[in-house]
Amino acid sequence: MLNLLLLVMILLGLYIILSLSLNLIAGYTGLLSLCHAAFYGIGAYTTAILSVHTGLSFWLLLPISGLVAAVSGVLIGLPTLRLKGDYLAIATLGFAEIVRNVLTNWDSLTGGPRGISGIKPPVLFGYTLDPLKKVNYLILVWFFVAITFFVLKRIMESRFGRALEAIREDEIAASSMGINTTKYKVVSFSIGAFFAGIAGSIFAVFIPVVVPGGFDFMLSVTILCMVVLGGMGNHIGALIGASIIYIASMLPQILGFSSIISPQFNQIIFGLILVIMMIYKPDGIVGRKKPDFEKLIGASLKKEVSR
Amino acid sequence: MNNILEIKNIHVQYGNIKALNSVSLTVQKGDIVSLIGANGAGKSSLLKAVSGLEPITQGTIEYNNQIINSYQSSKRLRPDIISSMGIALVPEGRGVFSQMTVLENLEMGAFLVRDKAIISKKLLEIYAMFPILKDRKDQKSGSLSGGEQQMLAIGRALMSSPEVLLLDEPGLGLAPLIIKGIFEVIRSINDEYKTTIFIVEQNAKLALKNSNKGFVMETGVIVLSDLSANLIENPQVKAAYLGE
Numbered sequence: 001m002l003n004l005l006l007l008v009m010i011l012l013g014l015y016i017i018l019s020l021s022l023n024l025i026a027g028y029t030g031l032l033s034l035c036h037a038a039f040y041g042i043g044a045y046t047t048a049i050l051s052v053h054t055g056l057s058f059w060l061l062l063p064i065s066g067l068v069a070a071v072s073g074v075l076i077g078l079p080t081l082r083l084k085g086d087y088l089a090i091a092t093l094g095f096a097e098i099v100r101n102v103l104t105n106w107d108s109l110t111g112g113p114r115g116i117s118g119i120k121p122p123v124l125f126g127y128t129l130d131p132l133k134k135v136n137y138l139i140l141v142w143f144f145v146a147i148t149f150f151v152l153k154r155i156m157e158s159r160f161g162r163a164l165e166a167i168r169e170d171e172i173a174a175s176s177m178g179i180n181t182t183k184y185k186v187v188s189f190s191i192g193a194f195f196a197g198i199a200g201s202i203f204a205v206f207i208p209v210v211v212p213g214g215f216d217f218m219l220s221v222t223i224l225c226m227v228v229l230g231g232m233g234n235h236i237g238a239l240i241g242a243s244i245i246y247i248a249s250m251l252p253q254i255l256g257f258s259s260i261i262s263p264q265f266n267q268i269i270f271g272l273i274l275v276i277m278m279i280y281k282p283d284g285i286v287g288r289k290k291p292d293f294e295k296l297i298g299a300s301l302k303k304e305v306s307r
Numbered sequence: 308m309n310n311i312l313e314i315k316n317i318h319v320q321y322g323n324i325k326a327l328n329s330v331s332l333t334v335q336k337g338d339i340v341s342l343i344g345a346n347g348a349g350k351s352s353l354l355k356a357v358s359g360l361e362p363i364t365q366g367t368i369e370y371n372n373q374i375i376n377s378y379q380s381s382k383r384l385r386p387d388i389i390s391s392m393g394i395a396l397v398p399e400g401r402g403v404f405s406q407m408t409v410l411e412n413l414e415m416g417a418f419l420v421r422d423k424a425i426i427s428k429k430l431l432e433i434y435a436m437f438p439i440l441k442d443r444k445d446q447k448s449g450s451l452s453g454g455e456q457q458m459l460a461i462g463r464a465l466m467s468s469p470e471v472l473l474l475d476e477p478g479l480g481l482a483p484l485i486i487k488g489i490f491e492v493i494r495s496i497n498d499e500y501k502t503t504i505f506i507v508e509q510n511a512k513l514a515l516k517n518s519n520k521g522f523v524m525e526t527g528v529i530v531l532s533d534l535s536a537n538l539i540e541n542p543q544v545k546a547a548y549l550g551e
Contacts, residue, residue, distance in 0.1 A: 162414075162418075163418065165407065166407075169404035170404060172386075173402035173404065175385075175390070176390045176395065176398065176464075177387075177415050178387045178419040178467065180385065288406060
């Protein structure tokens with residue numbers, strides 16, 4: 001039981017990193033991307049392939065995996081980011097399918113459908129982080145959740161983040177403010193891809209097997225739903241959205257009903273949450289920004305007084 | 308002599324449809340110029356070409372004798388570069404960042420200005436020009452009325468202290484009284500900062516009354532160009548655009 005809870009918490013951490021990073025792309029910059037699972041997979045496979053063939057240390061593979069994902073983000077971003085809305089979604093969907101197909105069919109490099117096993121666990125100060133001792137990974141994952149959270153929060157609150165928001169609101173107006181919209185969109189896309197790659201790298205050493213099936217379209221949609229459920233453009237929202245969707249989908253296992261309730265039941269819970277949300281809370285649970293009531297009331301009071 | 312904008316024989320095409328067919332016009336420094344014409348005449352396409360949002364298939368556009376948009380793609384400048392050179396666009400439909408507050412919108416207008424002192428000085432000037440924006444500075448701009456949003460869009464464009472201000476249908480969807488007020492402000496901007504102003508407008512009467520020079524556009528071609536005072540008296544214009 002404890003083991004299951006630890007596993008849930010570790011995977012939840014990875015989902016939170018994914019939804020935080022997609023929030024930068026979709027929630028903040030307004031780019032409807034459906035290839036986040038592909039970046040996650042690229043990160044995981046980079047770590048797996050290099051770990052097995054070169055034996056490099058995890059601490060080196062982690063940033064490399066992030067960078068490979070970021071570079072692939074730039075490569076897919078440059079030609080497609082001039083597209084808007086649904087068109088961009090379809091282009092990114094195509095990219096995700098290409099990645100999945102390459103992972104499945106390039107036998108000599110990726111091991112095909114069997115995937116890659118034998119990924120070496122990370123070593124920290126001479127102490128090997130054994131995947132069977134989950135507490136180690138719990139700390140590792142949540143350490144990176146914290147880093148991702150604060151780095152992305154800083155980015156979103158910076159001048160750069162403001163520019164991304166402006167692009168989301170009105171691209172023409174943003175470019176006439178002097179914002180190089182293409183550059184900012186590509187950078188935002190690749191930062192998001194970088195963190196997805198980091199999550200993939202941690203996933204690869206934790207499981208420690210990677211198979212192509214884990215990085216499919218459903219995962220991209222699930223991550224997008226986490227962001228939408230929490231509230232687009234709100235990092236607290238991404239965190240809450242990921243927690244609700246993932247924990248709800250694991251509920252049968254956690255409560256020990258998995259023998260009675262079939263795994264497909266997850267999809268029902270998942271769909272139900274989304275339908276209820278769209279009816280009662282279309283802006284997401286937290287919404288875009290917390291309204292500052294005190295300030296609003298204060299401003300209107302001041303106006304009354306000055307009259 | 309003092310030509311700040313020089314548009315030479317430009318063509319703009321959307322697929323097979325010609326939106327602009329060999330349009331030439333010059334704008335002199337410090338003038339208020341209005342371009343009038345019916346829906347679909349190509350007015351907005353011209354402004355988009357000047358601000359770099361629309362590539363042109365023939366001709367060139369020069370700003371201060373430097374090519375900013377050209378039929379040669381290597382000589383085209385990006386919209387953000389054109390705006391950094393001093394051409395500010397107030398887009399059609401205002402284009403305020405509706406999820407941001409009024410103050411944040413104005414700060415976005417000064418995106419390229421790094422000096423905080425200049426930004427706060429500019430902000431005070433804008434607040435003096437549009438006191439309503441000061442009252443609403445912490446309100447989300449999406450909750451403003453149409454007229455207030457237009458004021459915000461103009462104020463935002465002025466934050467970068469532009470040399471040329473391009474206005475795309477500033478009167479669109481506003482009450483006549485509000486449009487009048489907006490045009491008064493446009494004139495005072497021209498008076499105070501000597502900003503060259505280029506207005507595209509369907510409300511021909513107001514646009515011509517508040518400008519020095521006017522151009523009339525029909526299906527992608529400039530058919531008349533004269534002093535605005537003369538255009539108002541022109542029988543052709545009177546019949547077609549002023550309803551007299």
